[in-house]
Amino acid sequence: MKTQPIDQFACTLPPEKRQSVYNGTKATHEKRTKLLAGDFADPDRLRQLAGEVKQHVIENLDTLLPQVEERLTAGGAQVHWAADAAAARRHVLAILQRRGATRLVKAKTMVSEEIELAPFLEAHGIECLETDLGEFIVQIDHDHPSHIVRPIIHKNRREIATSFEKNGLGAYNDAPEVITRRAREFMRKKYLAADAGMTGANFVVAESGRLVVVTNEGNSRFSLAAPKCHIALVGIEKLLPRDRDLALFLNLLARSATAQQLTVYTEFIRGPRAAGQPDGPEEMHVIFVDNGRTDVLAGECREILRCIRCGACMNVCPVYRQVSGHAYRSVYPGPVGAVLSPLLAGEDFLEKADLPKASSLCGACNEVCPVNIPIPDLLLRLRDKGKRAGAASPGLPPMGPWALLASQPVVWKAALIGGRLLDYIPPGLIPVPAMHAWAASRTLPKWRGGVFRKWLRQREKRKTETGERKA
Ligand code: SF4
Incomplete structure (x- = not known):
């Protein structure tokens, strides 16, 4: 992934990509x-x-x-624990090698992406x-996904049709039904030939040891239909205490993620195929992955572990809508x-310490979050942590001159009058050197200094005139 700071990345984003992301997120959020609001009297109470x-x-x-380990084991699954990404990859590889498996079909799991499983397995x-x-x-x-629920939100169908043609999936045709039919034909053969199927889990219920997996394409079901071995990669925070909690969470997840009342396929998996059952995997492994989560739990931002990966905060975020997911590296x-990314980065925290600054702190993410995570508060805590850890702040506007301007009415008025000159000065020639990096990564709007003051003066004048008339 590119390691460009988020605002500089945004400047390089082609306008059509930005538009795709903006349109997609806005429509889902609305x-x-x-x-x-239509289905529940008080959605906030549910959150x-x-x-x-x-x-x-x-x-x-x-x-x-x-508790969940005991229930899963009783149901016939084998439970493994992975302290970090390397341990999780090793578990998967060992299971596959023991079975002599060379073909794995994988339904979407964020943890597998987090531990960079695919390139590791390909290398083996x-x-x-x-x-x-x-x-x-x-x-x-x-490429890389740019949204956790809609990985190709940054692509249009013409780009997809071109990729299909390049990868031998048929001559160029950008009709959505042709694209999906071709993908389906290609994948069905792969499902039938696969030695193992992998899923994540949206929830794992401690009370029953039930894995719950939701998809809109049925691909997790297909991944488990023919292969003899099922491997589930699950973050340790994915638990729910009781089965009845699912009523609340499945309702909130589907609405928050894709604006559906229920996700199309909701699967409840309690173990491998039991004696007498006609089909299903004969072996099931659940790998619980820590990979930094217990450190997050021990820190001051533990609320982020409530996240159920619905993507609603991305859809509403004014920054994400402009920069797309790739900007977050x-x-x-x-x-x-x-x-989450700076926290899971562990010792490399400083490499991601700029991410918490990519927010206007408007609070919209908290308002839509189905598990009510106080994201703006957590961002502030991480900004503070970054500052204490010595994170660089390239592009931070100089606050000293700003304080001088804002606290001296005469200087402020002079700056407003002179501000128009900024329209004509290239960013590299702005007279305050400390502002160069800041201005270089931003497109400044036309100067409109004084408009608010003019409006306020007129308003006051109108009020006085109205008052005089009333008197
Ligand atoms: S933080 Fe909240 S809104 Fe964002 S993905 Fe997680 S659960 Fe969804």
Whole structure:
């Protein structure tokens, strides 16, 4: 991934990409808002309740994780624990090698992307095929997802048709139904030939040891239909205490993620195929992955572990809408990524310390979050942590001159009058050198200094005149 600071990346983004991201996020956000308000008398109360349940989970992982291990084992699954990405990759490889597996079909799992599983398996001679359509397109394009729910939000169908043609999936045709039919024909053969299927889990219920996986394409179901081995990669925070909590979370997840009342396919998996059952994997492994999560839990931003990866905060974020997911240089983009990515970076925290600054702190992410994560507060805590850790602040406007301007009315008025000159000065020649980096990564609007004062004066005049008339 590119390592450009987020604002500089935004400047290089082609306008059509920016437009695709803006249109896609805005439409989903508007549908989500309408649906929630139409279906529930008090959606905010539901968000608060879900937040409380997830907060309970992350504060009780020490008892819930052993409980879920016991239930899963009783159901016939094998449970593995991975402290970091390398351990998780090793578990997957060992399971596949023991079975002599060389072909893996993979439904979307964010954890597998987080631990960079696909290139690792490919390097060990194991084909690892993404079966979510968006992820598949990203894979054949050697690209990265730019949204956690809609990985190709930055692409249009013409680009997809070109990729298909380049990768031998038929002559150029950008009709959506042709693209999906071709992908389906290609994947069905792969499903039938696969030795193992991999999924994530949206939720794992501690009470019953039930894995819950939701998809809109049915690809997780296909990934488990023919292969004899099922591997689930799950972050340790994905637990829910009780089965009945699913009623709340499935309702909130579908509405928040894709503005649907329920995701099209919701699967409940309790273990491998039991004796007498006609089909399903004969072996099931659940790998619980920590990879920095317990460090997050021990820190001051632990609320981010409530996240159920719905993507609603991206859809509403004015920064994400302008910069797209690739700007965040991480598997997790948008407001959730601006918090989670630096935290999961561990010793490399400073490399991601600019991400929490990519926010206007408008609070919209918190308002839509189905588990009520106080993202703006967490961003502020991380900004503070970054400053204490000595994070560089390229492009930060000089606050000293600003304080002088803002506290001296005469100087302020003079600056407003002289401000028009800024329209004619190239960023590199701005007379305050400390502002060069700041101005270089921004497109400044035309100077409109004084408009507010003029408006205020007219308003006061009108009020006085009206008052005189009334008197
Ligand atoms: S932080 Fe909240 S809104 Fe954002 S992806 Fe996670 S659950 Fe969804």
